[in-house]
Amino acid sequence: MNRRALLAFALVSTLAIPAAAQENPATFDTLLDEAESLAPLETVIVSRYGEIVAERGYRGNSVTDPTNIKSASKSIVSALVGIAIDKGVLEGPDQKIAPLLADDLPDDADPRVHDITIGHLLSMQAGLGRTSGGNYGRWVSSRNWVRAALAMPFDDEPGGRMLYSTGSTHLLSAILTRQTGRSTLELARDWLGPLDGFSIGSWERDPQGIYLGGNQMAMTPRSLAAFGELYRNGGETPDGERLVSAEWIETSWRPRTNSRFNGDGYGYGWFLREIAGAKVVYGWGYGGQMLYVVPELDLTVVMTSDEASPSARSGHRNDLHGLLGEIIEAARRAES
Template structure:
């Protein structure tokens, strides 16, 4: 029943506008950015694109909604929410609820461990979950369906066989971030959504509209989270600004952002760097840190240019195999070129 109600929320989220969103503001020298985004969105290959927001140093340069979508409407940001889980872990460490990324997870989740677990389960750390290096078989891709069909997602994830050592190869798995949500729920003594709204609540414009839960009521760490493109921008701006709000309040420790953006491993699919819930690669000649969700839900941060860019897309198809994700990277490269030339 919990899952059904949660899924219904996603299908009933209101759309805030019926036409394209005009640019909220335009910085001097980047006046052609909005029309350039419009031209890019008119490419048939970019048909899934719903919204784009470009902000530099806290100022929105251009904001666009396409095909009847608006930057203010809720959308499922999918795995881009893994970066939000990472932020919550960093805050929990700062509050003393967790000791750090080297903390072992088995004592926290002991009630859900298998009866006769592989001894290596005692070696998995918070950091291993964040960097997708737990060693357990992946519960994403082909395995995702049977995982979310199980009666207890936490126990099912912990009962999977080891296919590598903890700290080994990157094994991208939403189960890893869901275990982090379960851990946050235990140490925070409140649901993860409540913690997120409390801890990230001071960030102006940030709001989680809906979020799926597992059969035990634990919010799905790293997937099925709904928020607007503007809300995702607010979260990105928090990270671009070193974890501080616009008025200078420290929300996420600056050191945690540095740790999260440090390369821990590489994706075996794309070769991209991966840290604690964040991808990284060179785009347009700049180092870019980004959150990426299924279908093309993108949050890009370009520290060297004080640039934050959000792109949301239809969630109906994969963005990697289709080449659509690379088109979004290309659009970001064009944006970077325009901003750099301004």
């Protein structure tokens, strides 16, 4: 089985686990013991070559209990869009969204709405004003979240700078629902369900019953790790069943813009940066819900945190990046 990983960076991993790479579990265990000092941190899972080598739950939390993964769910919505394209449900990233959401277009919609593509929504380059941050509460208080997102004033041209907005991924959820006649949750359970360990628990819906694309999704840390492993393994399950095309993973992990939050690259639902000298792709949710994939080291790491505590301005996100850096260095030492 070909264990292709970060195709965007042209990295390929091998099937066999080198003898020199057999981890001393205590190395990772020590790091995870010390990580308990990061007060908002609730769980950590470290997986190499498809096997969990260390995991922890702190302050009464468990890796098997559902948690709100917040915006890390945007990576999952991206996967569903990729699968829909492969199945012919959607044409591709260049497909215009206006015809797909015609019933919800405001009567006085800005003409630029007709230039927005599926790819623009995935990369947060729709140009529409943000429905995240200070606008989030007003947006989810509206009677029609899809229409409200499409009615936001344009802050840039479609394809312009990154404007991080949960409304963009919610529009993708609405598109998937309209094009298939099935809920996004049903699609996720069908299309990703063959992945052992993958499951989605509760998930918030809008007033029209559309599942919230890119937020308020409950998953266990182990389930999130299983999803990360699917991408690390090039879209195949451990049994060799293909769920996501390798081409879609390459497309998703190709940097298209940069985050205004931290300058990191952003693809289709994934952030990209270098940590401890390694190229890393990651999903990030409010509070510090992190899914890291480090293909060159066959490494997948999940970290979940208190969902009520901001992770960016508090510095907690940087602490989590630092912890990942220590895990990366430990993985390298295991191979030396």
